[in-house]
Amino acid sequence: MSIDIKMPALSPTMEEGTLAKWLVKEGDTVKAGDLMAEIETDKATMEFEAVDEGVIAKIVVAEGTDGVKVGTVIAVLAGEGEDASSVAAPKAEAPKAAEAPKEEAKAAPAPAAAPAPASASAPAASGDRVKASPLARRIAAEKGVDLSSVSGSGPNGRIVKADVEGAKPGAAPAAPAAAPATAAPAAAAPAAAPASVWYDESIPHEEEKLSNIRKTIARRLTEAKQTIPHIYLTVDVQLDALLKLRGQLNKSLEGRGVKLSVNDMLIKALAVALAQVPKCNVTYAGDKLVKYNRSDISVAVSTPTGLITPIIRDAANIGLASISTQMKELAERAKEGKLKPEEYQGGTASISNMGMFGIKQFDAVINPPQAMILAVGAGEKRPYIVDDALGVATVMSATGSFDHRAVDGADGAELMKVFKALVESPMGLLA
Structure with missing residues (x-):
């Protein structure tokens, strides 16, 4: 007996997705665990595995199809001993095509008649x-x-x-x-139509269709800037002590397959700072304030399809080596589009580091429902007061963006002060 393969719900909020690519073709034999397709949700492109064994008799939904509802039959699997060529496409497809007139009649009964x-x-x-x-x-x-x-x-x-x-x-x-x-x-x-979106067609150009991920990024960032009153607080942080400690720790970790990055240590510093200043580890929820008892740090990672934020859970209470190992694995899978929903959904605060691009300082947009994000610039040699004398030090600028509905300026300033102190006296990160 044939088996209908339906569009899966790859996240708790997924209602529809794009069938980005088929990894099998009609006539292929699959077994449980085989990769069948790549499906693009509003958060990531994920691989869909077979749960049954059989031969792909019909591919009902072509790759590249947008707006495929969860539960829609996308392919048919011929069962054991069944002739794949005799399997017909599901009858459910015909009613689906006939639904449009019904909706039209409901929306405008008089014109339809x-x-x-x-x-x-x-x-x-x-x-x-x-x-x-x-x-x-x-x-x-x-x-x-x-x-x-x-x-x-x-x-x-x-x-x-x-x-x-x-x-x-x-x-x-x-x-x-x-x-x-x-x-x-x-x-x-x-x-x-979006008539307000205008561009000069006389300039040679190409048009690229937006992915579901890019659409979601655009929508969420627009909502964040329109609905969240941002307040920005910047501190200059001396990095020399942290860089020295990083070198010592990496030397001691040789042979273990772990190499700490500056970003690994900044993730830890932000998590510890949030634990020490819990007034910033919150979410504004209309008539109430949600106060978190754990620092889960969302880390911005750039991927071919857009930005995604895998999460380091309870970062204040795990070691730097664990943060580094987790971050490396999560970043690799994020770029391959293989993160699980629970690995990028949630988090209590975010960090975005653009120092590797030479960016000196920037203001990041808050990732709702979180109430803060830390934007980290490049470490560079600057004239700096060291021990009451003008000298040269490695300094970076870090800017905290705070939801002013949930975080007062003084509390945000305290968090930035604690973060700066932890980075400049980094032995506190090892406690």
Whole structure:
């Protein structure tokens, strides 16, 4: 008996995803544990494993398909002794295609019941479905060009500026007249597009479709800046003592496959600082404040598909070698898109280090629902007061971004002071 393979829920909040890539093809034999597909959620691209044994009889959903709902049949597996070629695609696909008219009827029962105007409004509806850039639409309106009669030369047949400029006014007057006569929704359709997003089409360019991850990053960062009142506090931190201790520790760790990075030690310093200043280890939750009893540090890692923040759990109470080992493994799997949801969801505070790019100082955007993020710049030789005398020291700038609804400026300043002290006297990180 054939087995339906359905779109899995790869995280607690996942409702749909993109079937990014099939790792098998029709006719392949799979067994439990074999990798079948790569699925892109709103957080990461993850591999989907087979749980049954059999032959791939039908691939129902093509790779690259967006918005595949959890529970949708994406492939069919022929069972033991079953002829794969005789397996039919699931019947559930037909009702799915028929659902659109039902929703249309619910949303607008009156227009659905009036078939006569449909033919009259066809030209307007056709025009609304035409793929055209906002600039091309504006020029077409100014010149009186009917977009439905223009062939697009842009990506996927999209009508661009050059197509409209070369077009002659045709039946355009009839189209505008028909649009108001049919219904307001037809005229409103173009306005629903992101017309405010404009770019100069005369410049050679390419258009790249946003991944679910990039869409999520854009949405969350926009929400964070719009809804969270950020306050930024910066300190300069002398690194010489930490660099010396790091060298000594790495020498003692030779042969164990562990090499501490500066970032490993800064993760520990932030975690310990949060434990000492718990007023900053919080989440603003409307009418209440959530106070955490553990420092779980989310660490920003850049991947080919965007930024993701794997978490070092209870970082204040584990050793530097453990932080280093965990961080190396998590970063590698993050770049491969193989993190589990529990490895990047949660965290009580974040750290983002751009020192390796030579960035001196920056202000990071808070990662909600957390109430703070530490932005770390590059360590560099600077003139610095050492023992009341002007000298040269290795100094970095660190900026804390705090949710001012949850953290008062004085409490944020205390956290930054404690962090600075821990880095400048790093033996406290070994306690």
